[in-house]
Amino acid sequence: MSTAPRAAALRVPFRLRALAALPFLLAVAAYLLLLAVWSDRLPDPLATHFSTGGEADGFTGRTAFGVVGAALLLALGAGWTALVRRGALWGAWLTAGLLGTLLCLLVQDNLDAADAAAVRSPLSNLAVALAVGAVCALAGHALSRLLPPEDATAPADGTGVDPAAPRLDLGAGEVAGWSRATASTPLTALGLLLLAVGAVAALLGPWWLLPLAALIAVPGLALARVRVNVDRHGLTVRSTLAPRPRVQVPLADIAGADARDVHAVAEFGGWGYRVRARRTGVILRSGEALVVRRGDGREFAVTVPDARTAAALLNTLVERRGRL
Incomplete structure (x- = not known):
């Protein structure tokens, strides 16, 4: 395993966490306010499940409906607040706007219904919720631009392969490739x-x-199981369950590679495809990762066993290409 120091964890500002929690708190407040203001105009139980034609075929008590809806919004809000990063703030606002609107529209559908069985929920509710979610996503993106970039480790200088980085002993005419599947x-x-x-x-x-x-x-x-390939074309990370997603880093864009331990939550904010300041990654777990340094200093990381061999092959291929 490489002795390269582990990258410092990104620090999440309090303002960013507050902005991630804000849309969920607003959605919960609007949802509970509607239930309280219209309580004497709503049936009990409410129609909460509908067939594809929009007819009510499932019902929930008014109190239970309020508790479950609020709990769902608060749970999602807690998750976003804990793991949010500046570049993904729009996702928190999209989630809160979409789900909050659907819940509020469901309350409106039940308004003044003498019999919950007669309530209908039009498919247009989903279109309205998507529209509101899109507007909220734009608002979240605009707010993220007002925040300073998150702290990150200094980018690499992109001057070439580090002399101390691992190498693979290949003859002048030898061709090699490396492939490994990994799962989360x-x-x-x-x-x-x-x-x-x-x-x-x-x-x-x-x-x-x-x-x-x-x-x-x-x-x-789709990202829970991927295959990582290293060959003369560069680095490819693809899902083994579907044609997409697929991430490629051409050899011409690689300045060097190394293997080091990463922390999924502290450094990347969770699992999956992650985007951070000056670096991206396919992070399936904490631990050994192949870290590729691009020519512009940005990094791409993928957690995979035997990352040192992959890094050594990439460094050898990069040097060989530089001698052509």
Whole structure:
């Protein structure tokens, strides 16, 4: 294992965490306010699950509906607040805007209903929620531009392969490649759990919870198992479950590579495809990672076993290309 020092963790400003929590608090306040103000105009139980045609076929008590909706918003808000980074603040606002609008529209659908069984929920509610979510995402992005960049380690100078970096002993005419598959237990478990919860929630409550859960879970599952390839073309990271996502770093864009330990949460804010100041990565766990330094000083990291061999081959290929 390389003795290169581990990159310092990025510090998340309090203002960034506060801005991540803000849309969820606003959504919870609006949702509970509607339930309180319209309490005498709402049936009990409320219609909370609908068929594809919009007819009510599932019902939830008024108090339970308020508790479950608020708890869902607060749980998502807590997750975003804990893991948010400046470049992903828009995602927190999108999530809060989309889910908060759907919950508020569901309350509106039940307004003045004499019989919850007669309530209908039009498909246009989803379009309205998506529109509000998009506006909230733009607001979150605009707010992120007012924050200073997060602290990060100083970028590499991009002057070439470090003399101390690992090398692979290849003859002048030899050709070599390296490939390794790796998987993330946390991403797999979280994705499957989210789909299961979404399915159960859709059976007991609003039908749109299942597609919402799938929207979050499927990209995570696609990145839960990847194959990392190193050859004369450079570095390729692709999902083994689907054609996309796929990340490629051409050999011509690589200044050097190394292997070092990374911390998934402290350095990258979680698992999956991560974007940080001056670096990106496919982070499936904490531990050994292949870290590639691009020509402009930015870094790309992928957590994979036997990263030192991959780094050694890349450094050898980069030097060989420089001699051509």
